[in-house]
Every structure is written in structure tokens, then in C-alpha cells.
Amino acid sequence: MTGPIRRVWAAVALAGALLGLTFATTSTLDYAEHLDRGLHDLHCSVIPGMPATSAAEACRAAMYSPYSAVLKTSLWGGVPISLFGQGAFVFFAAFALYLLISGPRAPRSARWFFAATGVTPLLVSLVMLGEICRVCLGIYLSSALLAVAAVLAARPVAEPGGSAPHRRIPAWVASLLWLAALGGSTLAPSLVYAARAPDQRPYLTRCGALKLAGDENGALLHLTTSRSIQPATLFEDPLCPTCRAFHQRLVTEGVMDKLDIRLVMFPLDSECNWMLDEPLHPGACMVARAVLCGAGQARAVLDWAYDEQDHVARAGKAGKDTLRALLRQRWGDELVKCVDARATQTRLNDNLRFAVSNDIPVSTPQMYLGTRRVCDEDTDLGLLFALKELAPEVLK
């Protein structure tokens, strides 16, 4: 490899770092926008500069995932990982610029340092981010570009004009200084973010409460485990994607088993729910009845409905017979008989009437800790922070 080619790789690394910085900045700004507790569109494209869109479920799922941020119990929404990406990409862009300009005169230690550290964004992307979204994909690709270019730029080279002369600073000292600069640069954006983030605590308790605690007809499901310590009421629709994500967050964070849950089935399907003019999730009424019929297996039926939600929702759209056949195939005849029984229909109606008696908003999911409603924004981005403030024992 010759000096000019090395410069080319440095230029490629610079491009990769700048591209990564662009994607990480886009992701951070999307995240920061949600600090106003509103719901906003997200940028979800591998093409930088594309407008935000409401059809960005994969990116939203990634944003709400446990891997999107750290220190979520200390700061509302946590410190987004993308902030560290921004800082790191800034450092790598600057370092690549240095290698680009100094070309063959760059000390070998600098090239090796760049190769060794330039692969870290890629490693972090692969290890830390479990969810794939297009912006994440942009960061992956940028990181890969940077890593490849950094490694190639470090390969031995025969220099026609002579190699770099002896340095005044020993290589190990220089490496330590660069490492410190990398660390400082990586942390700086997150420190700015954490220092500026608004205090969300006053807003956690402003979303209302259940009026009536009672369930006179015993229609609601109770899901408890030996570790349940915090009474909670959940309103869920088994075919609602947001409910699935919420349910999975509770499970992943280890909170689900700590809740003494009263589950209110609230399907957004006009077949049984008169509060809707048309079915938002066709088939949700039948699946909700299946959950009610689950008895001792109710949690398993609910988990199945969430795990297989895409498949179940397709069956729901295809019609009652298709959905009934799917339920029969998975859970057997007895459950299907129960699903169609009048008593179960009445029980589901009582679930919906419980919602009416409590004047709850027509939306799912909803969580009440005791009787206090957890705000919608605190069930997604701010979940762990809200739990730490409102029910800290479930996080222990």
C-alpha cells in the first residue's frame, strides 16, 4: 500500500465518521424532542436528511428498547446511547482529518491507535443495540465504514518520501492522551444533555386516577406471582402493537413479575367495544375473550397473543372463523367453547364497563399503580424513571 492510498482510506474513515455523526445527531435530536412528553414523528431512513415520519414503528421500538439509553432510572428517558456515538464520531472525524493531512508523515502509533479504537463504534452497535431500525442501520454502516477504513489505513506502507521521523512524545504517552481525548469527546455530549434535561418529576402524577377500585362482578383477571408486591391495574388490548411493546418492556425490565396485576381487557374492536365506530384491531374482542378464558393460563394466552401478534392479527382480519381455527389449533376446543360462551361475552362486557365506570381514556395500554394513572409517556420512554419515583420497590 502506498501513501496516497493511505490518504484515501483516511478520507473514507473521515466520511464514515461524519456520516455516523449525522445519523447519531438525528437520533439524539429525535430522542430529545420527546423530553416535552409529547409524541413526535421520527427520522427513520438510511438517507440522511430525509424528513421525520409517523410510520416509523421499528425506529420507535428501538427508541423505547432497553438498549437505546443508559441511566434510565436516574434521568427521565435515560441518556441516549447516540450521544456517546456523537462524541466518538466527532473524535474519529478529527483524527481521520489528522491522518488525511499528515498522510505518510503520520506516526505509526497514531495509525494503530486509530485502527484499534475506530472499530469500537461497530462493536458497540453490534453488541448494544438489539433492535434494528433504519437510523440504527445508518449508524451500523457508518461504523463499519469507519472500522474498515481505520484498519486499512494502519497497514504497513513503503513511503517513497521517507517515513515519519522520531517523535518527541513517546507513543504510549500519545496514545494515552488520545484515549483521554476520545473519552472526553465521547462523554461531553451526554454531560450537556444530562445537565439540560428538564425535571420530569412534577409531571408524573398529573394523569388522573381510577375512580372506583371495585370489580363487583369479579370480571377482571388477576395475574400474580410469588414476587408480586405492587398492586397495578393494566388496560390492554391483545392485538395492539403498543401494548405488546409495553408488555415486553415490563417483562424485559423484570417488572412484570413484581406487579400484582388486575388486568382489564380493553379491545379496540367495535365487535364488542361500542366506544369505537369501526374496528381498530379486528379480532381483538375474540382474543380478549380467549385471555379471559385462559384462567390459570391467562398469562400464557396473553403472552402468546403478543408473541404471535402479527399472525393473530392477520387471522383476525381474515374473519372470525379463521381466528377461531387459530385459537383452536393452539389452545384446543375447550377454550374456543369458552370464547363463544355467553358468560364470557358478558365478562368481557363487564371489563369494558369497568372502564366506563372509571372514566378512563379510550386508549391502550394504560397502567395504574394502585389507583394512580401512569401517564402514557411514562409507560414508554420514561417507564423506568416513573417506576423509580412511583413504585421503587419493583425495581429492587
Next chain:
Amino acid sequence: MTEPMPQFASPSPATPPPPSRGLRAFAGALAAVAGVVLLAGVGLAISHSVGAAEERLLTPTAEAPKIAVAAEAEVAYCTPKFKQVLERVLHSCGLATGAERRGCKPADVKSFASISDDDFNALFAPLEGRGGVVMFDSGKDELDDAAKKLLEERWFERKGARYFFVVARASKTGTVDKNRALSHRRANSVMFFLQQIAKDPEIEEKVGLLWLGNEFAQLSKGYCSWPSSREKDKCTEESINRSAFVSWVDCRL
């Protein structure tokens, strides 16, 4: 660590040595400045974005989107006129309160409804698909199996309704008092059966009982086409009034 010696070429004495240290220093300084500028830009962008979010949080300008609140059903036939009559009848005589006698006799209904017979029946016309006519034998108040089946079906089709109406009538045969008492017993038969199947301690707050004898708002033969417990039997103006009309009412009051 030292740099390796050049392996394939020595600088010619005529060629001045490359300004490596100067170039590296320049590159290092430029890169450092670029890094600091970029980092400052990133910091400013973050600070601005977070600050703007805080501003929106503290002083929201956009009105929060209104989310519907769970409520009982309210369908198209719940016109102000319908609800006015419903409210008068329900609150004046339809529902029991405490130990008070429940129900409403014909004169009361006529008085409270403040409406003509035809207008009263016309108000209930939209309930054709929701309700049903429970038919009785002449002079009798017992529910047959078909009547029980119809009642059970209608009762458990509650959905979002708040009130269940029972409007009992009697045929023209016999005296006014006798028919008044007969329609009252028919209304009670329906109520007792509902109490049996519903097992609802609050049923008294849901069911409005009216009995009209053969005095007020009698049904015309046109009502023979409504769902009834005796759809296969011959239906006449006489037989359709030996009945109790039942229906959930999807209106909020």
C-alpha cells in the same frame, strides 16, 4: 516507540527533507480545532434541542389532543326529544329508588311523557333491531320458553347501554282496571325473570318498568314485523298488545 527507518529509499542530498514535524503539527492543530468546533456544534445542537423541549414542556402552546373517555353508548336515535321523554319516564316512574314502589302506570306515563300515543311509539321505533316483543297468552302473565329465550338473548346483548326498558301492555278485552293490572303483572314477570338470569344486585337501577294496560300508546299491527317470541303465530293488533316490549336503550342521560 520509534518509527522504522526507511527501507527502500534514502533522501537525496539535493532533496530537502520533508517538513514532517511541521506538517504533523499543522495537521494535529487543524484536527484539534476541527474536533473542538464539531464538538461545540454538537453540544449547542443538543442544548438547543433539549432547551426547546423544556420550553414546550413548561409552556405548551399546542392544545393537547383530546382523547375520548370511556362512556356508555350514545347512538343516532338518541335525539333530544327521545332523551327528554326517556328521562322524564325513567326518573319519574321507571326506576326504583330505595324502598319506593317502582314502575309506572298508564296515567303516569302519559302525564310524565307529555306526549301523544303515536309520538311515544314513534320514539321507540329505532329500537326495532335492538329490542323484542315478548308475547303472552290472552289474560295470562306467564313467560313461555320462547319468551324466556328472547329475554335472555336481549338482556345479554347489553354492550354499552345503560337502561333496559320493559313496556308491558294488555289487549282490549276486559275492563280498563283488569288490563292495567294484567299489564303490570306482565311487566313484573319480565322483571322477575331478569333478576333470575342477571344475578345483578344493581338491576333495579337499570330496568325501567312501564305498564300501559290498554290505555296509552297501544301498538298497531305494523309492530307485528318486529322480532318477537312468537314469530310463527298469527299476529294481529289484538295479539301484539298482549305483550311486553323489551330493549336496551343506547342513550346517555
